[in-house]
Amino acid sequence: MNPAAEPLVQAQGLSKHYRVGAGFLGSQRRTLQAVDQVDLEIRQGEVLGLVGESGCGKSTLGRLILRLTEPTAGRVLFAGRDVAALDRGQLRALRRQMQIVFQDPMTSLNPRLTVGGILGEPLRIHGLARGREVERRVAELLEAVGLRADHAGRYPHQFSGGQRQRIGIARALALRPQLVVADEPVSALDVSIQAQVMNLLLELREKFGLTYLLVAHDLTVVHHLADRIAVMYLGRVVEVAPAEGFGRPPMHPYSAALSQSAPIADPTRQTRPPALVGDVASPLDPPPGCRFHPRCPEAQEVCHRQSPELREIAPGHLCACHFR
Amino acid sequence: MNQPLLEIKGLVTAFPGRGGELRAVDELDLSLMPAEVLGLVGESGCGKSLTALSVLGLAPPPGRVTAGGIFFEGRDLLTLPEPELRQVRGARISMVFQEPMTSLNPVFSVGRQVAELVAAHQAVPATEAWERAVAMLGRVGVPEPAARAKAYPHQLSGGLRQRVMIAMALLLDPRLVMADEPTTALDVTIQAQILDLLRRLQRDSGVGVLLITHNLAVVAQMASRVAVMYTGRLVEEAPVAELFAEPLHPYAAGLLACLPARAPRRGMRLPTIQGVVPPLDALPPGCKFSDRCPRAFAACREAEPALVEVAPGRRVRCFLHHDQARPTRRAA
Numbered sequence: 001m002n003p004a005a006e007p008l009v010q011a012q013g014l015s016k017h018y019r020v021g022a023g024f025l026g027s028q029r030r031t032l033q034a035v036d037q038v039d040l041e042i043r044q045g046e047v048l049g050l051v052g053e054s055g056c057g058k059s060t061l062g063r064l065i066l067r068l069t070e071p072t073a074g075r076v077l078f079a080g081r082d083v084a085a086l087d088r089g090q091l092r093a094l095r096r097q098m099q100i101v102f103q104d105p106m107t108s109l110n111p112r113l114t115v116g117g118i119l120g121e122p123l124r125i126h127g128l129a130r131g132r133e134v135e136r137r138v139a140e141l142l143e144a145v146g147l148r149a150d151h152a153g154r155y156p157h158q159f160s161g162g163q164r165q166r167i168g169i170a171r172a173l174a175l176r177p178q179l180v181v182a183d184e185p186v187s188a189l190d191v192s193i194q195a196q197v198m199n200l201l202l203e204l205r206e207k208f209g210l211t212y213l214l215v216a217h218d219l220t221v222v223h224h225l226a227d228r229i230a231v232m233y234l235g236r237v238v239e240v241a242p243a244e245g246f247g248r249p250p251m252h253p254y255s256a257a258l259s260q261s262a263p264i265a266d267p268t269r270q271t272r273p274p275a276l277v278g279d280v281a282s283p284l285d286p287p288p289g290c291r292f293h294p295r296c297p298e299a300q301e302v303c304h305r306q307s308p309e310l311r312e313i314a315p316g317h318l319c320a321c322h323f324r
Numbered sequence: 325m326n327q328p329l330l331e332i333k334g335l336v337t338a339f340p341g342r343g344g345e346l347r348a349v350d351e352l353d354l355s356l357m358p359a360e361v362l363g364l365v366g367e368s369g370c371g372k373s374l375t376a377l378s379v380l381g382l383a384p385p386p387g388r389v390t391a392g393g394i395f396f397e398g399r400d401l402l403t404l405p406e407p408e409l410r411q412v413r414g415a416r417i418s419m420v421f422q423e424p425m426t427s428l429n430p431v432f433s434v435g436r437q438v439a440e441l442v443a444a445h446q447a448v449p450a451t452e453a454w455e456r457a458v459a460m461l462g463r464v465g466v467p468e469p470a471a472r473a474k475a476y477p478h479q480l481s482g483g484l485r486q487r488v489m490i491a492m493a494l495l496l497d498p499r500l501v502m503a504d505e506p507t508t509a510l511d512v513t514i515q516a517q518i519l520d521l522l523r524r525l526q527r528d529s530g531v532g533v534l535l536i537t538h539n540l541a542v543v544a545q546m547a548s549r550v551a552v553m554y555t556g557r558l559v560e561e562a563p564v565a566e567l568f569a570e571p572l573h574p575y576a577a578g579l580l581a582c583l584p585a586r587a588p589r590r591g592m593r594l595p596t597i598q599g600v601v602p603p604l605d606a607l608p609p610g611c612k613f614s615d616r617c618p619r620a621f622a623a624c625r626e627a628e629p630a631l632v633e634v635a636p637g638r639r640v641r642c643f644l645h646h647d648q649a650r651p652t653r654r655a656a
Contacts, residue, residue, distance in 0.1 A: 053511035053512065053513065053514075054482075054511055160600045162600060163600075190367040190368055190538065190601075191367060191538060191540070191579055191582060191583070192367060192578060192579060192582055192596065192597040193600070194582070195582030195583075195584070195594040195595070195596045195597075196596045198584065198594055199593045199594055199596060202591065202593065203593075217511065217512065218512075219512070220583070220584045220585040221584055223584070223585075223590065224584035224585075224587060224590055224591065224594075225584075225591070243590060244590065257513055258512060258513065260516075261512045261513045261515065261516040262512055262541070262585075263515070263516070263519065263539070263541035263542050263544065263545045264541055264544065264545065264585070265540050265541040265544050265568070265580070265583050265585050265586055266544055266568060266586075267544040267545070267564045267565045267568050268565060268568075268569075269544075271519075271520075271523070271545050272516075273520060274513070274516040274517045274520045275513065275516065276513045276516075276517075277517070279481045279483055279484070279514065280481075280511070280513075
């Protein structure tokens with residue numbers, strides 16, 4: 001990976017706030033800060049892993065980048081162009097360049113369409129192929145993801161979970177995008193199938209020169225696939241660091257806790273005491289100052305007052321902590 | 325104490341199918357010693373959860389136990405009359421499920437649900453049942469237990485709900501807890517807390533634990549022995565350190581090899597197990613793993629290997645480890 005590579009995507013001050021509570025029976029309207037003031041770059045050709053626990057905003061951030069969700073503030077530049085400033089036609093052309101793979105292939109594939117229909121539809125809609133050409137492209141796609149051309153006539157329910165995820169990936173690739181946002185692409189799969197799909201993602205990246213934003217909660221998956229890892233906590237990016245050496249100090253205390261919390265598949269390693277006490281605070285009511293301070297073992301007085309900036313603490317290593 | 329706490333012998337749990345019964349658990353032999361933590365691992369549909377449900381007499385109909393014996397503290401649970409079985413269930417054997425939200429009743433406070441469990445099994449006044457519920461919630465690390473006991477399940481986080489489930493499972497001082505994917509639905513930092521809690525409670529109470537999970541890392545950190553299931557069968561059983569150091573069955577070896585955390589290098593292609601788990605009505609003849617096994621030879625496709633003890637505490641269902649059946653030349 002060329003570290004100086006031009007960013008394909010730049011998120012600048014990106015926020016998504018939801019108003020919740022309709023004032024019913026006097027309940028207060030409150031603001032849920034799903035994503036708050038995020039700056040993040042995805043470089044051309046890299047795999048950027050985005051990790052964090054449920055409700056941290058990682059999936060919302062993926063959707064904001066694809067403009068599947070409209071931001072409350074901030075902007076997204078794709079290849080230098082402001083995605084929000086595009087008109088309908090331009091946005092449609094841009095959609096071809098960025099695609100998504102969902103966690104659960106069963107709920108994201110239309111059960112009434114054959115696989116040929118599912119994969120052929122985007123080609124027809126975008127006017128990329130017609131007639132027999134569609135069939136040929138569908139066959140190519142199926143083979144690229146390790147399925148057979150004659151699978152085109154079957155329906156999603158006739159496939160196993162792993163095969164359905166391959167179909168979901170084939171659909172994302174149909175328009176030959178530059179960027180694929182993969183949102184928990186292997187977390188619904190069994191262990192042995194997980195490895196197959198991870199290998200497929202690696203293979204397709206080489207074959208098609210793809211850039212991935214890999215959203216996942218499983219740090220071992222992200223660590224294996226990603227070049228860089230971004231860590232989110234309660235709507236904020238708290239760290240961006242190279243995957244190589246991730247988990248070694250200096251590290252944001254939350255990232256350190258995340259990497260220490262994953263159980264190790266080695267019975268000879270001693271079990272460690274839990275790195276964190278308490279639960280994640282609600283994004284409805286984020287703590288003042290550093291959002292991690294109520295759970296942080298290193299929190300000082302300043303952390304209660306002042307939100308730390310995401311700044312470079314070593315070349316290519318960004319961290320939002322007052323003490324790093 | 326050399327008497328097993330739980331001894332499952334030749335257990336068959338089957339569902340009616342077109343061509344006869346489909347055995348989702350097939351001739352399973354498994355035992356668990358008092359105070360032991362046994363990991364039961366395998367992928368979806370291998371029969372690991374159904375094994376636990378069969379022990380409790382809760383196999384979902386039309387599935388039912390059609391053969392075998394389940395001996396708990398010396399009594400065969402399969403022949404126990406329902407009222408006696410009910411006394412065993414919940415009190416002597418309890419269960420923790422993956423998703424506490426679906427196991428807790430949404431319309432009662434968690435304290436009331438815990439207290440009801442006391443009242444169902446022991447004749448105590450309501451105030452005492454409540455006090456014991458609160459004390460137990462405190463023991464499992466629910467902060468401010470007296471106040472939280474009044475909360476409804478939806479008002480608690482996933483981690484706290486799982487603590488409530490664990491409180492219920494341990495309340496009556498059972499001898500066996502079957503925990504089915506107890507941390508799978510939880511975030512990783514919360515998972516670490518719950519695993520730590522289970523470890524401490526197990527050590528303090530000496531309860532035996534059957535830990536059912538797909539997560540080999542959880543087993544590595546929790547269990548002393550591990551049993552691997554495939555298509556309803558036990559294919560390997562070993563002390564946990566031995567299994568991770570040298571898995572004997574090719575399926576167990578494949579499962580361990582495909583873990584990204586065990587890959588020698590980041591970004592490398594992971595070893596995989598080819599193909600998919602066959603459905604129960606289309607199992608291959610011979611060894612049920614033979615169609616996916618990289619080391620299968622002719623005999624594997626003809627006869628199913630028995631589960632054979634190859635070393636003390638190590639059993640494996642594979643011809644590669646049966647001396648008399650070992651091939652002289654390995655087929656491709």
